[in-house]
Amino acid sequence: METKTKFFWKNFWLRYRLVNGRREDVEGIIIEGACTETTVKFDFIKGWIESGAKTEEFLLQESGKLLCRKPIISWIFYILSGAQEIEVDEWDEYSRFPYEKSWQAKHSLNEIPVVDYLFQAVFQGLVISGVNLEDKFQKSSVFLSHDIDTIHGFTTEFKHLIKSQMFKPLFRLVKKYLQGYDAWNTIQSLMKIEQKFGFKSTFFFLAEHKFYKGVRNADYKLSDPYIQYCLRELNSKKFTVGLHGALNSFRAPEYLKTQLKQLNPPSTIHRFHFLHFQLNRMVLALREAGIKIDCSLGWASACGFRMGTAKPFYLFDHTAKETTEIIEIPFQIMDATLANAKYGNYSPSEAEEVTLGIISQIEKVNGVVGLIWHNNYFSDYSLRPWKTLYIKLLEHFKDKNIQCFDLKDLR
Numbered sequence: 001m002e003t004k005t006k007f008f009w010k011n012f013w014l015r016y017r018l019v020n021g022r023r024e025d026v027e028g029i030i031i032e033g034a035c036t037e038t039t040v041k042f043d044f045i046k047g048w049i050e051s052g053a054k055t056e057e058f059l060l061q062e063s064g065k066l067l068c069r070k071p072i073i074s075w076i077f078y079i080l081s082g083a084q085e086i087e088v089d090e091w092d093e094y095s096r097f098p099y100e101k102s103w104q105a106k107h108s109l110n111e112i113p114v115v116d117y118l119f120q121a122v123f124q125g126l127v128i129s130g131v132n133l134e135d136k137f138q139k140s141s142v143f144l145s146h147d148i149d150t151i152h153g154f155t156t157e158f159k160h161l162i163k164s165q166m167f168k169p170l171f172r173l174v175k176k177y178l179q180g181y182d183a184w185n186t187i188q189s190l191m192k193i194e195q196k197f198g199f200k201s202t203f204f205f206l207a208e209h210k211f212y213k214g215v216r217n218a219d220y221k222l223s224d225p226y227i228q229y230c231l232r233e234l235n236s237k238k239f240t241v242g243l244h245g246a247l248n249s250f251r252a253p254e255y256l257k258t259q260l261k262q263l264n265p266p267s268t269i270h271r272f273h274f275l276h277f278q279l280n281r282m283v284l285a286l287r288e289a290g291i292k293i294d295c296s297l298g299w300a301s302a303c304g305f306r307m308g309t310a311k312p313f314y315l316f317d318h319t320a321k322e323t324t325e326i327i328e329i330p331f332q333i334m335d336a337t338l339a340n341a342k343y344g345n346y347s348p349s350e351a352e353e354v355t356l357g358i359i360s361q362i363e364k365v366n367g368v369v370g371l372i373w374h375n376n377y378f379s380d381y382s383l384r385p386w387k388t389l390y391i392k393l394l395e396h397f398k399d400k401n402i403q404c405f406d407l408k409d410l411r
């Protein structure tokens with residue numbers, strides 16, 4: 001089977017379950033025209049989704065076979081494997097693929113999970129052909145996560161409060177500091193609020209505190225008593241702990257492995273610090289380190305669907321030209337993207353609107369909302385409105401009965 005076709009089916013079976021029959025038989029149903037070499041017609045896809053994403057515009061049933069009117073497998077491969085990033089081969093200062101260079105930016109498609117509509121068309125086409133399939137994504141869910149980059153915010157907040165002449169919170173800040181709590185020691189309060197709503201999140205910790213080319217990794221060590229305490233608490237309360245891969249992790253094959261070994265409890269879930277994920281080089285590093293789940297794919301500078309999907313998928317290794325066993329859980333929304341002056345530069349209320357807009361797009365395809373909220377965006381001082389927004393989002397998920405994503409549901 002051709003590489004693209006293999007990638008397509010492996011990801012198809014991650015989404016859909018065959019109730020009876022053999023997968024090989026199903027894979028033989030789609031034939032003509034599914035995998036021809038052609039560039040993706042994004043404007044066509046956009047119009048197709050806007051007019052109701054009708055299956056027959058892609059697939060026609062003819063004597064027990066499905067004929068493709070458009071090369072749907074090639075298109076899904078191009079988008080979901082991230083082939084554009086290899087093709088464009090331009091990276092920002094942190095080795096990230098810039099949103100501004102993407103087809104999503106060019107066609108204003110960053111807020112539509114196009115791959116999920118394309119897979120849905122294939123699913124429908126097969127169901128019409130009499131295949132007994134079940135969609136594993138029966139409802140939307142959420143994957144909440146926190147990158148722990150920095151826990152020492154006292155000086156930053158102190159200066160901010162002096163400058164803004166906010167003396168009451170300043171008094172509180174200093175009092176707490178003298179009691180041993182830093183302003184950004186919010187891991188416990190994050191756990192508490194999520195437990196209150198019945199959610200469980202994933203916390204990514206860095207195992208590297210050294211700077212890389214003048215850029216900070218962690219401002220803590222895993223061995224620090226506060227971090228050790230948090231790790232024990234997270235573990236005992238059944239939150240997930242993952243590795244936040246340091247900058248430069250991919251350049252030496254053993255580096256990521258060494259970092260992983262330092263995590264206790266051990267983990268095989270990972271996200272690159274700074275989202276420093278250059279697809280053409282880093283998949284190999286993840287494979288060699290034995291990572292099973294990665295959560296790094298999304299843009300830093302824009303919200304939305306970098307890989308065209310709101311659902312987990314198997315990563316493609318563009319160096320080895322094969323589908324990997326690593327499951328990627330993409331994200332669409334990050335606090336810093338919304339707040340940072342260089343990126344979204346939204347006020348918290350604008351950010352709420354943008355975020356709810358993306359969540360509603362995800363709900364249309366029963367996808368997984370991927371949300372990154374840093375611990376310092378859950379503090380009580382300069383970023384307090386962002387803490388409020390996070391709580392509002394948790395309330396929204398609770399109200400809509402959106403529960404936490406569980407990878408086990410895809411078995």
Ligand SMILES: [Zn+2]
Nearest residue numbers: 147149273274
């Ligand atoms: Zn980070």
